[in-house]
Amino acid sequence: MDTxxxxxxxxxxxxxxxxxxxxxxxxxxxxxxxxCGRSDLAEQERRRLRALEVVAQLSVIGxxxxxxxxxxxxxxGGQNQFLGGFLAAGLALLGIGxxxxxxxxxxxxxxxxxxxxxxxxxxxxxLFEEALVERGGSAFKRRKFLGVLMGxxxxxFGITFAFPWIRSxxxxxxxxxxxxxxxxxxxxVTVHGRPVKVDDLEVGGILTxxxxxxxxxxxxxxxxxxxASLPITTRKGRETWSPHGYLGFSKICTHAGCPVGLYExxxxxxxxxxxxxxFDVLDGAVPVFxxxxxxxxxxxxxxxxxxxxxxxxxxxxxxxxxxxERTTA
Amino acid sequence: xxxxxxxxxxxxxxxxxxxxxxxLARIGRKIMxxxxxxxxxxxxxxxxxxxxxxxxxxxxxxxxxxxxxxxQIIYHGSxxxxxxxxxxxxxxxxxxxxxxxxxxxxxxxMHHWAADVFTAAIVIHLCRIFFTGAFRRPRELNWxxxxxxxxxxxxxGFTGYSxxxxxxxxxGLRIMFxxxxxxxxIGTYLGFFIFGGNFPGKLIIPRLYIIHVxxxxxxxxxxxxxxxxxxxxxxxxxxxxxxxxxxxxVGSPLWPTFVAKTTGLFLMTFxxxxxxxxxxxxxxxxxxxxYQPYKISYAVQPDWYMGWLDGAMRIMPSWEWTGxxxxxxxxxxxxxVALPGLTFTLLFAWPFLEAHFGxxxxxxxxxDRPRDKPLRTAIGAGALSFYxxxxxxxxxxxxxxxxxxxxxxxxxxxxxxxxxVPIAIAFLTxxxxxxxxxxxxxxxxxxxVVMVRSPQGGYNAYRADPHPDTKAGxxxxxxxxxxxxxxx
Ligand code: FES
Numbered sequence: 001m002d003t004x005x006x007x008x009x010x011x012x013x014x015x016x017x018x019x020x021x022x023x024x025x026x027x028x029x030x031x032x033x034x035x036c037g038r039s040d041l042a043e044q045e046r047r048r049l050r051a052l053e054v055v056a057q058l059s060v061i062g063x064x065x066x067x068x069x070x071x072x073x074x075x076x077g078g079q080n081q082f083l084g085g086f087l088a089a090g091l092a093l094l095g096i097g098x099x100x101x102x103x104x105x106x107x108x109x110x111x112x113x114x115x116x117x118x119x120x121x122x123x124x125x126x127l128f129e130e131a132l133v134e135r136g137g138s139a140f141k142r143r144k145f146l147g148v149l150m151g152x153x154x155x156x157f158g159i160t161f162a163f164p165w166i167r168s169x170x171x172x173x174x175x176x177x178x179x180x181x182x183x184x185x186x187x188x189v190t191v192h193g194r195p196v197k198v199d200d201l202e203v204g205g206i207l208t209x210x211x212x213x214x215x216x217x218x219x220x221x222x223x224x225x226x227x228a229s230l231p232i233t234t235r236k237g238r239e240t241w242s243p244h245g246y247l248g249f250s251k252i253c254t255h256a257g258c259p260v261g262l263y264e265x266x267x268x269x270x271x272x273x274x275x276x277x278x279f280d281v282l283d284g285a286v287p288v289f290x291x292x293x294x295x296x297x298x299x300x301x302x303x304x305x306x307x308x309x310x311x312x313x314x315x316x317x318x319x320x321x322x323x324x325e326r327t328t329a
Numbered sequence: 330x331x332x333x334x335x336x337x338x339x340x341x342x343x344x345x346x347x348x349x350x351x352x353l354a355r356i357g358r359k360i361m362x363x364x365x366x367x368x369x370x371x372x373x374x375x376x377x378x379x380x381x382x383x384x385x386x387x388x389x390x391x392x393x394x395x396x397x398x399x400x401q402i403i404y405h406g407s408x409x410x411x412x413x414x415x416x417x418x419x420x421x422x423x424x425x426x427x428x429x430x431x432x433x434x435x436x437x438x439m440h441h442w443a444a445d446v447f448t449a450a451i452v453i454h455l456c457r458i459f460f461t462g463a464f465r466r467p468r469e470l471n472w473x474x475x476x477x478x479x480x481x482x483x484x485x486g487f488t489g490y491s492x493x494x495x496x497x498x499x500x501g502l503r504i505m506f507x508x509x510x511x512x513x514x515i516g517t518y519l520g521f522f523i524f525g526g527n528f529p530g531k532l533i534i535p536r537l538y539i540i541h542v543x544x545x546x547x548x549x550x551x552x553x554x555x556x557x558x559x560x561x562x563x564x565x566x567x568x569x570x571x572x573x574x575x576x577x578x579v580g581s582p583l584w585p586t587f588v589a590k591t592t593g594l595f596l597m598t599f600x601x602x603x604x605x606x607x608x609x610x611x612x613x614x615x616x617x618x619x620y621q622p623y624k625i626s627y628a629v630q631p632d633w634y635m636g637w638l639d640g641a642m643r644i645m646p647s648w649e650w651t652g653x654x655x656x657x658x659x660x661x662x663x664x665x666v667a668l669p670g671l672t673f674t675l676l677f678a679w680p681f682l683e684a685h686f687g688x689x690x691x692x693x694x695x696x697d698r699p700r701d702k703p704l705r706t707a708i709g710a711g712a713l714s715f716y717x718x719x720x721x722x723x724x725x726x727x728x729x730x731x732x733x734x735x736x737x738x739x740x741x742x743x744x745x746x747x748x749x750v751p752i753a754i755a756f757l758t759x760x761x762x763x764x765x766x767x768x769x770x771x772x773x774x775x776x777x778v779v780m781v782r783s784p785q786g787g788y789n790a791y792r793a794d795p796h797p798d799t800k801a802g803x804x805x806x807x808x809x810x811x812x813x814x815x816x817x
Contacts, residue, residue, distance in 0.1 A: 078431035084439070084607020088600045095596030102589025109586075110571075113364040113578045115564055115694060118467050169522035176527045177517065191623065208623050218529055218622035251623060256507040256642065256661055257528070258500055261625035273627055274504065275643040276726055276736055289737065291642060291660045293649035321507040322649050322658035323517045 052104045060097040066090030173325070178318045180220040180250075182299060186211035188224065188248070188309035198244050198307045201226040206263045208251060211311065219319065221251040222299050223260060224309075225281055227268060234284035234298060241300040246309060248299035249285045250319035253277060255292040257321045270296070293322065361584035366567040370457045372594055377450035378553065379598040380443045387440040388542065394426035394433065395419070397538030399494065399531045408615050416494075416619035419534050423493040424615045439606030444486045446602055448634040451479050459679070459709050462697040463566045466690060469680040471559040474552050476676045481549050483634050488541040490632055493612075494534060499620025501631055503528060504642075511661035529622055569695045578694075631723070640722030641668050644743045703762035711755030718747045 069086035073079060120128070140147045188196045191208060193215045201207060201224065209224045210217055228245035241247075249270070251259050258274035263281075269288070270279040277290030285296035297319050300312035318326050334354075335341040347353040365371070398418040404411045406425050416424075426433040455475065458464055464472035487505075491498045506528040509520040525532030564578050573579045581587050605611075617626055631639050641664030650657040675682075683705065684690050699706040721728075722743040729739045777793040 074432060078435075080434045080438075081607050083432060084435045084603050087435070088604035088607055091596045091600035091603060095593045095600060098589055098596060099593030102586055102593055106586040106589055107582070109581050110367075110579045111364055111582055112572065113362065113564070115576050115578065118563070118692070166522065170525040170530075170532075171521060173517045173521045173527075176521075210623075216621065216623065219527065221623040255647075256504045258503060259623050259625040262627070273625055273726070274500065275639075276740075278736075287647060290740075291645050291647050293647040293658065293660050321510055321661065322656040323510040323520075324513050324515075324655055324657065325517055326656035327654050 049104065052100055056097045056100040059093040059100070063090045063093035063097065066093060177320070177323055177325070180314055180319060181211045181214040181217050182220055182222075182311045182314040183211065184311065184313045186213075186311045188212075188222075188301070188311065189215055191215050196224065196309045198246070198303050198309060201246070203227070203229055203245065204265045208259075209248070209309075219252070221259065222248050223251040223263075223270065223296075224248050225263065225270075227281060232282065234282060238284070238298060238300070240302070241298060241312070243301055243303045243309075246301050247281060248301050248311075249279070249281075249296040250299070250315055251296075252320035253292055254287070254294040254296060254321060255290070260296065361582060363561065363583040363587075364565070364578045364580045365583065365587040366565050366573075366578060366580035368568060370461075371565070373450055373454035373457055375591055375594055376598050377447055377454055378557075379595045380447040380450060380602065381549065381553065382595070383443040383599055383602050384440060384447060385546070387436045387443060388546075390433075390436045391426065391440055392542055394422060394430055395492065395538075396422040397492070397535045399529070399534045404619075411615060411618075414619065417534070419492060419494040420614070420619045423495070428615065435603075435606050437606075438609075438611050439602050440489075441611045442605040442609070443602045444482075444489060445611075445633060446598070446605075448479075448482050448486055448632075451475075451482055452634075455479060455676075456709070456713065460697075460699040460706055461566070461568075462693065462702060462705070464680045465693040466680075466684065467563055467692055468559075468566070471556060471563070472680050473677055474556050474559065476673060478549060478552050478556065480673060481545050481552070485541055485545040485549070486632055486634055488537045488545070490612075491537050492534065492541060493614045494620050495612075495614035496617040496620050496624055496626045497612075497630070498614075499529070499622070500625060501635075502533065503622070507658075508661055508665040511658040512666060513655075513657050513662075529620075564694070566694050566696050568698070573695065575692075575694050633720070636723040637716045637719040638665055638669060640719040640724075640743070641665070643725050644719075644722045644740060644747065700762040700765040703759045703766070706762050707755040707759035710758040711751040714754040715747065715751040718743065718750050722747065 066086045067090045070083060070090060073082040073086055188209045189212045190196060191210065193212070195212065196207065196209060203226050205226050207224045209222050211220050214220050225247045226245050227242075227247050230245055231239075232242045232245055232247065233239045234242070234247065249260075251261075253260050253272040253274065255272065255275055255277050258272050260270045260272045260277075260279065262271040262273055263269075264271060268281045270281055270285065271277070272279075272290070272292065275291050277292035278288050279285040279292070279296055280288045284298060287293065287295065297315040297317050299315055302310050302312045304310050335345060344353060344357075396418045400418045401415050402418055402421060404414050404416045404421050404424070406412075406421060406429065408424055408428055411424065423437075427437050428434065458472065458475065487501070491502050491505075506520055506524060509523060510516045512519060521527065523533070523536075524530045525536070565580070567573050567578055567580070570579075581590070618624070642661065645660050645664045648659045648663075650659050697705075725736060725739045725743065729736045732739075778790055779793050781789045781791070783789060
């Protein structure tokens with residue numbers, strides 16, 4: 001391979017006059033068509049090219065009309081299917097025209113180009129090393145201390161300048177993930193802030209509820225299910241948590257945090273539509289299927305004298321998906 | 330010819346002005362002579378490039394109307410079912426640009442479709458590079474650039490998907506927050522820093538916006554330049570065949586043949602995306618409703634390129650690790666952090682692994698036929714089927730509904746197939762490759778058998794000439810090139 005310095009090593013023979021089309025036209029027919037005269041073949045070829053030219057012309061005319069169609073459609077209101085349909089058709093027709101030209105009316109070769117050597121010669125490598133190390137490095141070699149100082153101050157710049165880029169981005173997590181807005185005595189309200197009374201839900205009914213004053217809160221969202229008309233004990237120690245059959249569970253899936261939004265009344269199961277975790281409502285919302293690792297935390301509920309549902313306390317464990325600081329209960 | 334050296338008067342004007350400043354004629358001629366091999370599989374990367382261009386064109390339009398804000402407002406727009414609902418400005422502006430801005434819906438749907446086509450083209454292009462061994466020396470660096478581009482494309486797909494702040498994308502963001510939380514030690518801090526506090530927060534939408542419209546696109550554009558620059562510098566690979574050798578490239582010149590063909594491909598890609606945007610509805614966010622942290626849509630489906638992660642999260646057993654006063658949600662970490670981490674690490678490392686274990690560190694410019702490297706092809710096919718099964722697993726609920734069977738059965742079928750299928754596919758692929766390489770004449774065009782009847786009435790059969798394409802040793806013509814070297 002020749003290695004001219006500037007890499008201009010592509011082979012060089014002029015072929016400018018030989019840009020005819022038809023290199024793709026080899027086929028078995030050409031070989032077996034013994035009887036055909038040469039002029040017949042040339043005539044066929046000419047006709048074929050003429051036909052292709054007409055195809056290209058027609059499609060480009062079609063493209064022009066389609067683009068006018070785009071303009072008109074836009075003008076009369078821009079109906080999506082017509083606008084996009086005209087656009088797509090116009091672009092495709094124009095594309096056909098361009099491809100026909102590229103495929104049949106331009107030199108097809110095949111042409112060849114030589115590759116160049118990628119690796120440098122030994123001499124080039126030496127020259128490189130000399131410049132990098134000798135020429136560049138010598139200034140520092142004799143001033144090691146200065147070099148160290150410069151390195152130190154550059155590092156300090158890198159570290160301190162990164163402070164705002166990292167630390168300012170957000171508050172520290174602190175206890176945020178460990179608590180919700182539920183407080184002892186918080187009234188249970190709907191998303192519109194209306195307090196929920198003990199006879200608001202039929203048996204089998206469900207409602208998304210929040211602590212009063214925090215309707216819509218992401219962390220505090222709770223699913224209220226009336227599973228029976230009598231208190232239900234889901235787990236040991238939760239005997240008093242479900243007045244009149246009302247069960248409250250954190251609505252945040254313990255898998256990846258989606259709202260556990262689907263309730264199957266017959267099986268009394270909550271289903272998370274994100275990855276199909278299923279929780280058993282009557283058994284403390286333990287996951288019975290899917291990737292969720294933990295039960296939905298249960299909210300201790302009570303009823304006041306006026307018949308309003310109230311929380312007895314916050315959830316007793318962090319709600320939602322797991323995280324590193326979450327302590328093992 | 331005049332004093333400038335050009336015969337054509339027009340060139341003498343404009344081009345010569347440029348030539349005096351840039352040496353345009355010299356560089357221009359070299360560029361025009363660049364050879365592009367003709368093979369359909371080389372168009373995959375071009376399709377990716379052109380969908381990126383469509384993404385930029387349509388995306389700039391969207392930025393003119395979109396408002397990156399989670400500020401809650403009351404919707405007063407033209408879509409009646411939403412009237413009076415509390416929605417974020419981001420959501421309201423997206424509904425507005427879809428339904429009230431003339432041509433806006435087309436631009437938005439094209440943008441979304443273009444993102445899907447973009448990622449799909451990248452993935453198929455990657456497969457082509459992998460199975461033909463185009464990543465081998467000297468192209469390992471370009472392979473790495475390509476993988477980074479894939480990661481960026483997926484990331485930008487996800488960020489863009491999240492911007493409308495509709496019910497489905499908001500759920501996706503919630504899952505993303507939980508995924509970040511699953512990272513041990515730093516996860517909680519990382520999540521709070523990225524989201525500017527606990528989920529959902531008010532900062533994530535504006536942050537995603539600037540990442541989506543500026544930071545990632547600019548990196549993509551830069552890396553695309555590098556990708557193409559390296560491609561020009563290394564020159565194309567090519568399949569072996571008539572006259573094609575390690576030391577040359579055979580094909581059509583950039584100007585005019587390749588330019589015409591690739592312009593055609595650009596127009597076709599554009600047309601295809603426009604047709605999708607026109608006729609196939611995508612992400613009708615006004616139907617999904619605005620994101621509310623306590624609401625959920627029944628049909629939570631991410632875009633296709635996130636499907637494998639969704640599927641992996643679904644079939645992962647619930648293995649939360651607890652100990653030493655800490656929790657490590659492996660049921661999220663393994664499918665959503667470790668799996669993609671491992672996937673991309675292996676992709677980055679593949680060229681080096683193959684060179685090391687295959688003991689082949691030589692330069693390669695001729696491509697492999699997949700069958701000639703049965704082991705690589707088998708591993709690739711097996712890995713691919715693994716991701717396809719994971720993708721399928723993202724539809725467990727749909728499948729259970731469709732086949733009227735239990736979720737449990739579907740789940741366990743996927744847990745089993747995700748192990749069995751890749752092994753089986755890899756094994757089968759290996760066998761098929763071996764078989765093919767050992768079959769004589771396989772992969773070559775069939776030669777016709779010609780029957781001739783002699784005047785005496787006897788029959789004679791012989792094989793016709795081989796197809797011209799298979800004629801060995803036929804040398805391609807050198808490209809016409811610089812005059813001074815012609816004289817030499
Ligand atoms: S978020 Fe509920 S199952 Fe994954």
